[in-house]
Amino acid sequence: LASNNSEKKSELAYKRVLLKLSGEVFKGESEDVFDGKVLMDLAKQVKEVVDLGCEVGIVIGGGNIWRFRDNEHLRLPRVTSDMMGMLATVMNALAFEAALNDLGCEARAMSALGCEAALERYSAKKAKAHLAKGRVVIFAGGTGSPFFTTDSAAALRALEIGADVLLKATKV
Ligand code: UDP
Numbered sequence: 001l002a003s004n005n006s007e008k009k010s011e012l013a014y015k016r017v018l019l020k021l022s023g024e025v026f027k028g029e030s031e032d033v034f035d036g037k038v039l040m041d042l043a044k045q046v047k048e049v050v051d052l053g054c055e056v057g058i059v060i061g062g063g064n065i066w067r068f069r070d071n072e073h074l075r076l077p078r079v080t081s082d083m084m085g086m087l088a089t090v091m092n093a094l095a096f097e098a099a100l101n102d103l104g105c106e107a108r109a110m111s112a113l114g115c116e117a118a119l120e121r122y123s124a125k126k127a128k129a130h131l132a133k134g135r136v137v138i139f140a141g142g143t144g145s146p147f148f149t150t151d152s153a154a155a156l157r158a159l160e161i162g163a164d165v166l167l168k169a170t171k172v
Helices: 002-011 023-027 036-051 080-101 124-132 150-163
Strands: 017-019 055-058 106-113 134-141 165-169
Touching: 017 023, 017 036, 017 150, 023 036, 023 080, 036 055, 036 080, 036 150, 055 080, 055 124, 055 150, 080 106, 080 134, 106 124, 124 134, 124 150, 134 150
Parallel strands: 017 055, 017 165, 055 134, 106 134
Antiparallel strands: none
16 A cells, blocks of 8 residues: 555655635535535545645635625724634634544644644644645644735745645635
8 A cells, every 4th residue: 555655646746735725615505604515525525635645735714704805894903803814714724624534534724823722833844744644734824914815825835835736726
């Protein structure tokens, strides 16, 4: 099995992939923030790629729950609203981590925003170690700073983990 995997790995066009998933994709056609079927379908697709021997990092958005620009009418301070958006990405990361684990695909959610009771704090070094062990790493909390988006986080993480390609899946 080990030699099969390394054979497969050497045939891959991209060995380490950074996928940006917008929060909106978890919504599917549902009125709720999550569509359970979509969540599992996405997890299955990620598992298929991992089973080929590809290392997968995922930056997750929060748009299905909270986005600064969708809530400007509430007149919350910008930093507060952005923190809420980053927390939304943490919720999505935990849901997706659970979906992957449920399929027997090892996954670790990490957050740039401190939420240590729920998930590990992001560090590039630890993320790379997880990836090298074949675990999917889910990057939550965006960049950890307000006034940014998870697209910026995706570009940053792709560089930090030395991804061969950055892919974006979005409905927006
Ligand atoms: N956000 C932030 N800093 C970041 C990433 C995200 O403040 O580094 C906040 C921002 O308010 C944003 C929300 O989190 O609107 C959700 O992220 P994003 O809009 O990128 O999610 P997506 O549209 O990809 O689901």
